[in-house]
Amino acid sequence: MATTTVPKQIGARVRRKEDPRLITGASTYTDDLKLPGMAYCTVLRSPHAHARIASIDTSGAEATKGVLRVVTGRDVQEAIGGLPVAHKIEGLLEPPHRVLAIDEVRYVGDGVAAVVAEDPSTARDALERIEVEYEELEAVVDVEKAAAGGPFVHEELGTNVAFTFPFEAGDVDGAFQDAPVVLRQRIVNQRQIPFAVEPRAVAARFDRGHRKLEIWSSTQIPHLLRTQLSVMLGIPEHSVRVIAPEVGGGFGSKLNVYAEEALVGHLARELGRPVKWTATRTEGFQATIHGRDQLADVEIAASEDGVLHGMRVKLLQDLGAYHQLLTPVIPTLTVLMLPGAYRLRNLQVELKGVFTDKTPTDAYRGAGRPEANFIIERVLDLIADATGIDPIEVRRRNFFPADAFPADTCTGLTYDSGNYQAAVDLLLETVDYDALRREQAQRRERGELMGIGVACYVEICGLGPSAALPAGGWEACTLEVRRTGRVVVKTGVSPHGQGEETTFSQIVADALGVGLNDVEIAHGDTDYVPEGIGTFGSRAQAVGGAALSMALEDVRDKSRKIAGHLLEADPEDVVFDEGKLHIRGAPDRAVGFQDVVTAAYMADDLPEGVEPGLASTRFFEPSNFTFPFGVHLCVVDIDPDTGEPSIRRYVAVDDCGNVINPMIVDGQIHGGVAQAIAQSLYEQAVYDADGQLVTGSLMDYAVPRASYLPSYELRRTTTPTPVNPLGAKGVGEAGTIAGNPCVMNAVVDAVSHLGIRHVDMPATPEKLWRIITERD
Amino acid sequence: MNTSVSIAVNGTPHDSRIEPRLLLVHYLRDVLGLTGTHVGCETSLCGSCTVLLDGRAVKACTVLAAQADGAEVTTIEGLADGDELHPLQEAFWEEHGLQCGFCTPGMIMAAHQLLEDHPDPSEAEIRHGLEGNLCRCTGYQNIVRAVRRAADAMGAASS
Ligand code: FES
Numbered sequence: 001m002a003t004t005t006v007p008k009q010i011g012a013r014v015r016r017k018e019d020p021r022l023i024t025g026a027s028t029y030t031d032d033l034k035l036p037g038m039a040y041c042t043v044l045r046s047p048h049a050h051a052r053i054a055s056i057d058t059s060g061a062e063a064t065k066g067v068l069r070v071v072t073g074r075d076v077q078e079a080i081g082g083l084p085v086a087h088k089i090e091g092l093l094e095p096p097h098r099v100l101a102i103d104e105v106r107y108v109g110d111g112v113a114a115v116v117a118e119d120p121s122t123a124r125d126a127l128e129r130i131e132v133e134y135e136e137l138e139a140v141v142d143v144e145k146a147a148a149g150g151p152f153v154h155e156e157l158g159t160n161v162a163f164t165f166p167f168e169a170g171d172v173d174g175a176f177q178d179a180p181v182v183l184r185q186r187i188v189n190q191r192q193i194p195f196a197v198e199p200r201a202v203a204a205r206f207d208r209g210h211r212k213l214e215i216w217s218s219t220q221i222p223h224l225l226r227t228q229l230s231v232m233l234g235i236p237e238h239s240v241r242v243i244a245p246e247v248g249g250g251f252g253s254k255l256n257v258y259a260e261e262a263l264v265g266h267l268a269r270e271l272g273r274p275v276k277w278t279a280t281r282t283e284g285f286q287a288t289i290h291g292r293d294q295l296a297d298v299e300i301a302a303s304e305d306g307v308l309h310g311m312r313v314k315l316l317q318d319l320g321a322y323h324q325l326l327t328p329v330i331p332t333l334t335v336l337m338l339p340g341a342y343r344l345r346n347l348q349v350e351l352k353g354v355f356t357d358k359t360p361t362d363a364y365r366g367a368g369r370p371e372a373n374f375i376i377e378r379v380l381d382l383i384a385d386a387t388g389i390d391p392i393e394v395r396r397r398n399f400f401p402a403d404a405f406p407a408d409t410c411t412g413l414t415y416d417s418g419n420y421q422a423a424v425d426l427l428l429e430t431v432d433y434d435a436l437r438r439e440q441a442q443r444r445e446r447g448e449l450m451g452i453g454v455a456c457y458v459e460i461c462g463l464g465p466s467a468a469l470p471a472g473g474w475e476a477c478t479l480e481v482r483r484t485g486r487v488v489v490k491t492g493v494s495p496h497g498q499g500e501e502t503t504f505s506q507i508v509a510d511a512l513g514v515g516l517n518d519v520e521i522a523h524g525d526t527d528y529v530p531e532g533i534g535t536f537g538s539r540a541q542a543v544g545g546a547a548l549s550m551a552l553e554d555v556r557d558k559s560r561k562i563a564g565h566l567l568e569a570d571p572e573d574v575v576f577d578e579g580k581l582h583i584r585g586a587p588d589r590a591v592g593f594q595d596v597v598t599a600a601y602m603a604d605d606l607p608e609g610v611e612p613g614l615a616s617t618r619f620f621e622p623s624n625f626t627f628p629f630g631v632h633l634c635v636v637d638i639d640p641d642t643g644e645p646s647i648r649r650y651v652a653v654d655d656c657g658n659v660i661n662p663m664i665v666d667g668q669i670h671g672g673v674a675q676a677i678a679q680s681l682y683e684q685a686v687y688d689a690d691g692q693l694v695t696g697s698l699m700d701y702a703v704p705r706a707s708y709l710p711s712y713e714l715r716r717t718t719t720p721t722p723v724n725p726l727g728a729k730g731v732g733e734a735g736t737i738a739g740n741p742c743v744m745n746a747v748v749d750a751v752s753h754l755g756i757r758h759v760d761m762p763a764t765p766e767k768l769w770r771i772i773t774e775r776d
Numbered sequence: 777m778n779t780s781v782s783i784a785v786n787g788t789p790h791d792s793r794i795e796p797r798l799l800l801v802h803y804l805r806d807v808l809g810l811t812g813t814h815v816g817c818e819t820s821l822c823g824s825c826t827v828l829l830d831g832r833a834v835k836a837c838t839v840l841a842a843q844a845d846g847a848e849v850t851t852i853e854g855l856a857d858g859d860e861l862h863p864l865q866e867a868f869w870e871e872h873g874l875q876c877g878f879c880t881p882g883m884i885m886a887a888h889q890l891l892e893d894h895p896d897p898s899e900a901e902i903r904h905g906l907e908g909n910l911c912r913c914t915g916y917q918n919i920v921r922a923v924r925r926a927a928d929a930m931g932a933a934s935s
Pocket residue numbers: 814815816817818819820821822823824825826835836837838
């Protein structure tokens with residue numbers, strides 16, 4: 001944004017303002033809340049993937065001392081509406097999704113009954129005294145079989161296919177006709193478990209005096225949750241207050257509306273006592289959304305010089321048993337982003353969303369875009385392999401050139417700005433690529449396995465124009481300069497680790513010339529911050545920060561008017577400078593910012609037509625998404641005896657537009673790449689043939705520990721976006737989007753001389769050992 | 777049947793009557809209201825609940841409060857010296873060793889143990905020393921840097 005003085009805070013590595021409370025244990029997460037008279041809720045969950053509920057007997061639990069209430073799906077079906085799905089997909093089948101199952105359970109973890117008791121251990125013990133008789137039904141587990149026919153997850157639908165989403169651009173048949181290079185590959189994005197370290201938690205209190213329901217939830221979207229809870233519980237939206245206190249990570253898993261949020265709200269209202277529910281880790285695995293789980297059959301048409309001319313993609317998205325908030329929307333983002341950084345013109349996609357008896361899938365860091373980027377970046381490597389052209393050169397030949405921006409993709413997107421070759425150039429300055437290739441050749445001769453993987457990416461960030469989102473894509477900000485000079489920012493974004501209390505303070509400090517500690521960032525309370533959308537889709541800075549910039553412009557304009565009046569000068573000539581406003585070129589003719597603030601509130605000497613006070617509320621509606629990009633490279637060694645892969649070097653070049661705080665941006669890349677390495681080498685949610693979640697605990701699901709991961713070398717190019725006044729694009733998901741193909745291209749490269757063209761994720765030692773020994 | 781325990785937490789003695797099956801982590805959080813120690817799992821695998829028991833890092837979800845009878849416990853709330861942050865807290869702040877902060881108290885306590893065992897740890901020793909603690913946000917890199925920085929600060933202070 002336009003600052004008249006040189007930015008001092010924007011772009012600086014500033015320590016985070018939120019940290020002092022977090023490193024001293026002084027922060028309050030939802031489960032830390034203890035309200036007077038609080039009761040505790042637990043949920044009984046289905047042990048079966050698919051079963052009819054023949055009977056439920058709650059009498060044993062009800063008779064337990066200390067138990068206040070036991071409810072089943074039938075008990076609450078009148079009081080609590082179904083769980084919402086927000087989408088714009090034509091013809092989507094939407095079977096009912098109740099907060100507690102009625103008659104039938106459809107995944108292991110589906111809620112069946114809830115208990116409220118005086119203390120958590122009584123509530124837990126009482127669950128065991130609920131007798132449920134199940135008649136098991138055949139579980140729908142395999143997504144391909146589910147797509148082809150019965151049995152059905154929702155019998156009444158007569159199909160498991162919730163929607164089909166066909167897409168076609170260009171002349172695909174023409175591209176394939178006579179194409180010298182035609183390749184086919186199945187590419188799978190396996191199911192992931194998001195695993196925010198803070199388990200989900202909800203607390204609720206009904207304020208009888210004000211007839212208001214207050215909900216604390218570990219959510220990324222307090223405002224959207226407020227609206228949905230009002231609908232589900234049948235109470236006016238203004239009678240619902242949602243507070244997202246400290247939230248311990250989300251990665252998309254808390255970008256949702258969950259059964260327990262409505263259930264606990266309802267029970268608190270009914271009992272007239274505060275109620276809290278905290279997920280166990282098992283519930284975190286079973287009853288919090290999963291991510292990815294997409295199967296792609298890809299056909300590729302390319303020329304001998306490595307240019308991609310056409311793709312046909314058949315996509316099957318495993319939706320799980322029900323729609324959660326954005327379940328069907330996620331794979332449609334995959335379709336949009338399939339062209340990646342490349343001038344692909346001919347593309348045919350057939351996407352099917354398919355119900356199975358598993359935990360619902362939804363947004364997991366990257367949400368549809370890692371899937372797309374994994375496909376297209378594997379495709380480029382397959383072309384490189386088939387044509388014998390170096391992977392980096394193949395990418396260069398297919399890039400949108402720097403002068404193509406704004407660049408239209410065949411999927412109808414307009415990439416705002418970019419310079420993909422510049423990112424590659426910086427990578428090649430950082431890494432001696434030719435030396436790595438020479439080393440690889442030497443090692444191969446000695447029987448060692450070394451792979452070099454390169455992957456580019458374009459991601460879709462700054463979500464987004466309201467027309468493109470199911471529930472508004474704007475963001476809101478109220479900026480108030482209090483009479484003491486304290487600046488209060490009320491933002492609709494809801495950070496949970498991203499550091500906006502710091503970065504927004506940096507933006508304010510530069511715009512108003514105040515200190516970082518004079519600024520207070522309020523978020524996550526719908527009564528204090530009346531409107532907002534939330535934190536997801538790498539939008540906090542690009543959309544929320546942009547709304548802040550607009551409000552700052554208002555306050556600056558008004559301050560200049562007041563200062564001009566006090567200085568008897570034209571407001572146009574007044575500039576901000578470290579706590580002062582002075583006449584351009586005459587730093588001595590100045591008033592302090594505090595003098596302006598005081599004048600605004602004393603209001604006895606304001607210029608004509610200027611109202612008292614100093615505040616502004618603005619909404620920013622982005623005209624487009626933003627499209628960050630970059631290129632990552634990694635070097636992987638595979639132990640030929642054990643198959644164990646290890647990442648020796650990981651270099652990331654990222655361009656997320658203008659950077660407010662490089663330390664925070666780097667941290668986002670670190671965390672994102674770690675999650676990509678997790679998917680590439682370690683994590684996979686596995687269901688057995690009966691629909692049991694085999695990887696239902698930290699013993700079986702391999703969330704990486706510090707020793708599994710390398711250090712990353714980060715570089716940056718800066719191509720600002722014209723879409724918002726900050727020029728910032730967003731960075732939250734970049735690492736996850738770039739990382740999978742980068743690691744997997746390296747893994748495949750390490751064994752390509754054995755005739756291997758593709759390896760499925762996760763590339764576990766066992767899988768690699770089999771590949772190596774079978775080819776020997 | 778309740779049992780009596782006497783536990784000194786962050787230097788303050790507490791005499792409490794508790795249920796024998798009460799875990800130390802719930803004693804700290806629910807009985808004493810020290811909610812800086814977090815719970816992230818029920819399988820002793822995340823490390824969010826790490827505290828110092830008589831100076832040694834333990835996962836407070838694996839210890840009964842009754843087992844801590846007569847012991848001294850230090851939680852994240854007791855690590856700073858008044859307003860003066862512990863070098864580990866300073867280092868986590870300076871190196872951006874936390875994002876959401878949920879794993880942080882446990883991570884800092886585990887790092888405390890690590891530096892006691894290895895006052896001058898290599899990167900590999902730091903990564904192995906923190907194996908019992910999961911962080912989903914940071915990718916660990918800045919946590920490793922923070923622990924190294926704290927080692928330097930503490931080494932400089934003691935030499
Ligand atoms: S709470 Fe996870 S190890 Fe103690």
